[in-house]
Amino acid sequence: MKKIALFGNPVYHSKSPIINKIFSNNTNIIYSYTKVNIPKKNFFTVSKNFFYSGGYGANITLPFKKKALHLCDLLTKRAILSKSVNVITRFKNKYLLGDNTDGIGFINDLKRLFCCYTKKKILIIGAGGAARGIIPQLLLYHNKITITNRTIEKAKNISKEFKNLGKIKYIKDINLCKKKFDIIINATSCSINNKIPKLSDNIINSKTFCYDMMYSKNKTSFLKWCSKKSMNIYDGLGMLVSQAAYSFFLWHNKMPSIDLSIKILKKCI
Incomplete structure (x- = not known):
């Protein structure tokens, strides 16, 4: 089973574990997803230990997105342009690949909201x-x-x-x-x-x-x-699901339904 985590500070409010449970149920892909509140001075130590001990992927949230650049061996064009990383995955079981799905997730949500x-x-x-x-x-x-x-x-x-x-x-x-x-x-x-x-x-x-x-x-x-x-006021729930869906695709090479996941998540919270 792939081990995936959310790294941030704070993470107590995060709905990412619920979203990933929804993705798992809808795609029949089983994996573990946990959230880890990392002290701000210990990001590299904790995250490196996670990957050294078999971790497969991670989402990165505030305040570590810029630091996560330096954790990765390889970066996508999106990560290079944004100079920040919000998702990491193992590549060829050897390298850590960093990507940033925030931008594409945000644009996807603006489309959904007809903006x-x-x-x-x-x-x-x-x-x-x-x-x-x-x-x-x-x-x-x-x-x-x-x-x-x-x-x-x-x-x-x-x-x-x-x-x-x-x-x-x-x-x-x-x-x-x-x-x-x-x-x-x-x-x-x-x-x-x-x-x-x-x-x-x-x-x-x-x-x-x-x-x-x-x-x-x-x-x-x-x-x-x-x-x-x-x-015309909207919160970031749709973006959260969208960027998470692109993270899921990076880990599992399969895209979950964003619209369906948003509907289910709203019922859960």
């Missing part, structure tokens, strides 16, 4: 691994991205890293921005702690598509804030 994602003005809040995973895909569709972050130096650095892929800039104080955006994406973990980024509602209107990469049974704190001005 037009080409040539749009997009604001991304947050400059960590979650943002890195989706930026290359969004730039591929000729969008204009503005990125902001609590630590502005991170937003500045990430805009420099990806400027060769398309139009991306950072803004020091989003509250001074006078233009409104077509799409606003929360790529921070604020919603886990029931907080919201410090934002002014002058950047949002009734047509703005608001997306929180976090998810919750009820509206996240970010989406509650967005709902004051827009009805």
Whole structure:
């Protein structure tokens, strides 16, 4: 039986084990999937021990997606472009192959939600691994991205890293921005702690598509804030299932039904 794990900190809230159980039931592929909360200083030690002891694959979540690059022997083009890894698998039973399915999972969810994602003005809040995973895909569709972050130096650095892929800039104080955006994406973990980024509602209107990469049974704190001005609010549950499905394909060479899995997951939580 293949041993697969989720590495992150925190992981207590993660629905990944439930999603993978749904995938297993729907495809008749049996494997073990556990979540491992790793102390932030011990990522390499714990993850290496997992693979040395027979682990076959892993999902990587906050805050280790960038560190996971250096754990891998080989990287896919998506991982190289995003400079982060959210899934690892054994390749030829010898190497660790790192991929990033966040971007393709995100675009797949926008399609599911009938969101037009080409040539749009997009604001991304947050400059960590979650943002890195989706930026290359969004730039591929000729969008204009503005990125902001609590630590502005991170937003500045990430805009420099990806400027060769398309139009991306950072803004020091989003509250001074006078233009409104077509799409606003929360790529921070604020919603886990029931907080919201410090934002002014002058950047949002009734047509703005608001997306929180976090998810919750009820509206996240970010989406509650967005709902004051827009009805187009969505959490990251669909993206979570989509990126997990592409991870599953990497491990087992079979694609589970994303739409069916989302329906089942909503009933479970």
